[in-house]
Amino acid sequence: MKIRHILLLLTTFLGVALLVAVSFQIRSQLLELDTAQRMAASNAVREQLLLGAAALAEERSRTYVFLIGSSGEGRGLDELMSARQRVDALLKAAGEEIGSKRGDLRAPANSLASLDRIDRDLAALRKRADEHLAAVRQGQGQDVAQRWFREATHVVEELHSSRLTLLQQERPQEPALRAEATIRLYGGIISESIARNQALMTGALSRSEKTANHELREISRNAGRAGLAWDLVQSQLTTPLSETVKAAVASSFAHYDGTFAPLQETNLTALLSGVNPALGPEEWYSVAQRSLLTIADMQQRLLDSSRERLEAQLAQAWQSVVLWAALLLGGIAAVFASVFMVRMRVVQPLEGLSSAMLRLADNDLSTPLPRLGRKDEIGGMSDALRVFKANALRRQREQNDRQALHARLEDAYRLLRNDLEAAAVIQKTMLPAASTLGLVQHRGLFRPSSLIAGDTYNVVQHRDGRIGFFQIDVAGHGAAAALVSVASHHTLSQAILTEEDARLDEIAARINREWPEDLPYFTMILGRIDVRDRRLTIVQAGHPSPLLVRRNGLVEVLGDGGFPVGMTHRAMYETLETDFNSGDRLLVYSDGLVEAENAAGEQFSEPRLLQFVREQAKSPTPIILDGLDQALRKWRGSETLADDVSILMLERLSERTVDAHL
Amino acid sequence: MLTSELRNNVLVVRVAEKRVDASKAPAFKDEMTQCIESGQSQLVLDLSNVDFVDSSGLGAIVACLKQLGPRGNLAIAGAKGAVSRLFTLTRMDKVFALHDTVDSAVEKLSS
Numbered sequence: 001m002k003i004r005h006i007l008l009l010l011t012t013f014l015g016v017a018l019l020v021a022v023s024f025q026i027r028s029q030l031l032e033l034d035t036a037q038r039m040a041a042s043n044a045v046r047e048q049l050l051l052g053a054a055a056l057a058e059e060r061s062r063t064y065v066f067l068i069g070s071s072g073e074g075r076g077l078d079e080l081m082s083a084r085q086r087v088d089a090l091l092k093a094a095g096e097e098i099g100s101k102r103g104d105l106r107a108p109a110n111s112l113a114s115l116d117r118i119d120r121d122l123a124a125l126r127k128r129a130d131e132h133l134a135a136v137r138q139g140q141g142q143d144v145a146q147r148w149f150r151e152a153t154h155v156v157e158e159l160h161s162s163r164l165t166l167l168q169q170e171r172p173q174e175p176a177l178r179a180e181a182t183i184r185l186y187g188g189i190i191s192e193s194i195a196r197n198q199a200l201m202t203g204a205l206s207r208s209e210k211t212a213n214h215e216l217r218e219i220s221r222n223a224g225r226a227g228l229a230w231d232l233v234q235s236q237l238t239t240p241l242s243e244t245v246k247a248a249v250a251s252s253f254a255h256y257d258g259t260f261a262p263l264q265e266t267n268l269t270a271l272l273s274g275v276n277p278a279l280g281p282e283e284w285y286s287v288a289q290r291s292l293l294t295i296a297d298m299q300q301r302l303l304d305s306s307r308e309r310l311e312a313q314l315a316q317a318w319q320s321v322v323l324w325a326a327l328l329l330g331g332i333a334a335v336f337a338s339v340f341m342v343r344m345r346v347v348q349p350l351e352g353l354s355s356a357m358l359r360l361a362d363n364d365l366s367t368p369l370p371r372l373g374r375k376d377e378i379g380g381m382s383d384a385l386r387v388f389k390a391n392a393l394r395r396q397r398e399q400n401d402r403q404a405l406h407a408r409l410e411d412a413y414r415l416l417r418n419d420l421e422a423a424a425v426i427q428k429t430m431l432p433a434a435s436t437l438g439l440v441q442h443r444g445l446f447r448p449s450s451l452i453a454g455d456t457y458n459v460v461q462h463r464d465g466r467i468g469f470f471q472i473d474v475a476g477h478g479a480a481a482a483l484v485s486v487a488s489h490h491t492l493s494q495a496i497l498t499e500e501d502a503r504l505d506e507i508a509a510r511i512n513r514e515w516p517e518d519l520p521y522f523t524m525i526l527g528r529i530d531v532r533d534r535r536l537t538i539v540q541a542g543h544p545s546p547l548l549v550r551r552n553g554l555v556e557v558l559g560d561g562g563f564p565v566g567m568t569h570r571a572m573y574e575t576l577e578t579d580f581n582s583g584d585r586l587l588v589y590s591d592g593l594v595e596a597e598n599a600a601g602e603q604f605s606e607p608r609l610l611q612f613v614r615e616q617a618k619s620p621t622p623i624i625l626d627g628l629d630q631a632l633r634k635w636r637g638s639e640t641l642a643d644d645v646s647i648l649m650l651e652r653l654s655e656r657t658v659d660a661h662l
Numbered sequence: 663m664l665t666s667e668l669r670n671n672v673l674v675v676r677v678a679e680k681r682v683d684a685s686k687a688p689a690f691k692d693e694m695t696q697c698i699e700s701g702q703s704q705l706v707l708d709l710s711n712v713d714f715v716d717s718s719g720l721g722a723i724v725a726c727l728k729q730l731g732p733r734g735n736l737a738i739a740g741a742k743g744a745v746s747r748l749f750t751l752t753r754m755d756k757v758f759a760l761h762d763t764v765d766s767a768v769e770k771l772s773s
Contacts, residue, residue: 473717475718476684476717476721477684520721521717521721521724523717523752542751542753560750561752562752562753563752563753564752567721567724567752568724591717603744
């Protein structure tokens with residue numbers, strides 16, 4: 001998983017968690033808002049229904065009074081009509097309220113249906129009442145009045161019941177609201193009880209005959225119900241309610257307790273005992289009306305207070321929803337902003353650096369580096385990468401320079417090597433090929449340690465038949481030694497040929513004297529074979545002692561040393577003479593042969609050479625030379641040599657052999 | 663490759679290497695030249711540790727002797743085996759004073 005994914009995933013996860021938390025909060029706020037809206041709607045409908053019930057109660061009382069003929073001719077008809085209009089207006093308002101709050105109510109259809117039924121019932125009741133009012137004159141409608149009252153009461157109860165159904169559906173949870181609803185409920189009972197007694201008592205007072213007992217019991221029950229309801233209202237006053245509501249309740253109760261209830265009590269007592277009450281029906285009606293007004297006022301206050309509370313709740317719920325919605329939007333913005341920031345400030349620069357690093361790691365030094373110009377860690381990484389690239393470029397440049405230098409060196413080396421190879425060819429051509437000069441046969445072995453050698457040798461024949469020869473080993477090896485060996489080869493060859501009669505020690509001494517001091521010295525064996533006298537003369541100048549292999553197989557070591565040539569001008573040389581009969585052989589070698597070391601650093605050494613030559617003393621010259629070459633390679637364990645090796649073998653042939661050859 | 667100490671006004675130069683051959687000769691000559699240029703004229707070259715000297719090495723030793731000039735002395739001490747044979751073979755035993763031990767060489771030079 002890439003860093004980009006980890007960071008984006010983390011940010012997204014945090015963002016989603018935040019959004020989920022906020023969304024849950026918004027959901028609960030929306031639920032609260034919904035509850036508040038439903039409460040408010042229910043309350044608004046209930047308000048109309050309550051007012052409608054009170055108005056209907058008034059219409060019932062006025063109609064009842066009309067029917068029993070208690071009021072004067074035509075009087076109060078206006079009030080009745082206006083009461084009817086009020087009822088119609090309130091019921092219509094309730095219907096409209098239900099219609100407009102349809103969405104916020106639980107069962108608007110049921111409420112509307114019961115309102116319709118109430119409307120129909122009421123219309124039927126009114127029609128019947130109007131027919132009786134027209135047909136039957138005053139004082140003749142006792143039964144009709146009773147029936148009206150019963151059925152109108154039934155309609156009022158229907159209204160109350162609709163209201164209670166709504167209240168049951170949306171019971172307020174808040175204590176003050178709940179108390180207000182409860183007080184309104186009891187207030188409705190009180191209002192209804194007073195309204196019923198307003199009508200019934202007016203009827204009883206206006207009749208001359210004694211009122212029926214069941215009617216008086218009804219009045220008494222209503223009075224008791226109102227008293228009980230007032231007690232219940234009082235019990236709700238412990239809840240903290242608004243001052244206006246408390247004042248309205250108190251003033252309403254004061255009128256009821258101080259005026260209405262005592263009058264009602266007095267009247268009832270009088271009626272029960274058959275005495276004519278002091279109070280006339282009209283006075284009673286208006287006292288009851290006043291009491292109803294105070295209660296209506298109380299109810300209105302309660303309704304206003306509840307509406308205000310609900311509106312406040314609704315406003316608060318809206319406020320919460322808006323607040324949390326704003327938080328939600330802010331959260332979404334923060335999530336997008338952090339995702340954007342992480343992408344722009346971290347992920348993209350990191351990806352740029354990462355791909356640049358990978359390309360640099362692939363040695364793509366032409367890759368452009370991102371320019372960040374930042375002071376933080378990523379900026380630090382970018383700067384470090386810049387330094388790294390600069391170093392890599394410098395290294396590459398240096399490597400290119402080195403490669404160019406290497407190529408030049410290789411060219412120079414190749415040229416040098418070509419030169420050396422050419423020189424080696426020339427040097428080899430200076431060496432005499434194996435041949436027979438008169439009665440002397442010679443053969444050499446020449447193995448330079450590099451292309452060209454400091455060793456050289458030559459064999460020349462004098463005009464008188466004597467054979468002159470030398471072997472030279474210039475100190476050191478390589479090109480310098482090789483050049484000096486060429487010079488000494490020339491010098492010695494010239495000396496042998498031009499100074500035929502000079503003694504060998506004199507020749508050596510002269511060359512030693514004339515040898516330039518700043519040239520390396522060399523060692524040599526300078527020799528002469530007098531075929532006629534069968535004598536061999538040599539000068540040993542620092543060179544290893546040659547071996548004399550006699551015809552009979554005996555091997556002698558000739559000489560014990562002498563000054564090298566070119567080392568010191570004080571050097572003196574001696575000649576050494578011995579017999580050299582037919583079949584005798586002389587083996588001259590350079591120190592590279594005996595100083596050749598094996599892998600353990602042990603030298604081939606003179607004793608081993610002597611042993612080898614003694615064992616091969618009767619072998620032909622080529623066999624001895626090849627054998628020595630093989631032994632040397634075997635000793636070294638490789639084809640390489642640390643120093644030049646040269647061997648020259650000279651053999652005095654017998655006259656017979658030469659004749660046979662000829 | 664060389665260590666030196668002054669004994670009785672004689673500078674004893676000891677060769678630490680086992681070989682004085684073509685590869686070592688230039689360094690040997692440089693270090694010896696430093697010893698000589700420091701003003702010492704009586705030198706003992708201790709070769710008791712050396713197993714092999716080749717022609718280049720011998721050339722370097724002779725060059726030192728030439729550099730010392732007629733007033734200087736360069737004695738060889740402790741040459742043995744192949745080294746001793748090389749000195750004999752090239753007659754350098756007639757050019758250098760050869761001693762078996764450093765002590766005897768120092769004694770001879772300081773007297």
